[in-house]
Amino acid sequence: MSKVLYVEASPRKQRSASIEVCEAFIETYRSKNPSDEIEKLDVWSLDLPTFGEAALDAKYAGLSGTPLTNEQASAWETIRRLAAPFLNADKMVFAVPLWNSSIPYRFKHLIDLITQKDILFSFDERGFGGLVKAKRAVVVYARGLDYFSDSSITPRDSYDLQSPYMDLWLRFIGVSDIREIAVEKTLLGSEVDLETRTEGKRRAVELARDF
Secondary structure (H helix, E strand, O other): OEEEEEEEEEHHHOOOHHHHHHHHHHHHHHHHHOOOEEEEEEEHHHHOOOOOHHHHHHHHHHHHOOOOOOHHHHHHHHHHHHHHHHHHHHHEEEEOOOEOOOOOOOOOOOHHOOOOEEOOOEEEEOOEEEEOOOOOOEEEEEEOOOOOOOOOOOOOOHHHOOOHHHHHHHHHHHEEEEEEEEEEOOOOOOOHHHHHHHHHHHHHHHOOOOO
């Protein structure tokens, strides 16, 4: 039995293109793998602490081998707890909308909290190493405009910091097999929106069959 972590980074829920496509993926995956466990993590329902002085001091104490104070240990335990779903997962699925050419701030907040040495990655004389056991991930990206065509006013090389960042982060923590679905042009009218969502769901069902 495998454990799948499904992360929702969009607050739009039923109106979200990325969530709609991910749900098609999850439905197909569940039908093919009925014994697998699927854990949904809604980024917007999490109580995310500020990475303040106690957490920062705990981070540097860990780097230097200094014992933690009670306050630092409490802050670090909160970070470990938030990271646990990522460490326990065998596979990951993400619904990620494009916000200001990147990812939603609340999802970035979570990533900044949990991406710590000896939690999601290691660092020694050989360099960095990812610590998650999940080696496969599917990321569904939703974007309002067109980022791929030659005539685009938002060409991907200049405006897309969303997928390059996710790819970098996932590889950094140890995920090597990353599959993407881009649901684009969702702001270009209801017909175009429906068309791109339908194609995204078709692709999601296809990927779920052998994930």
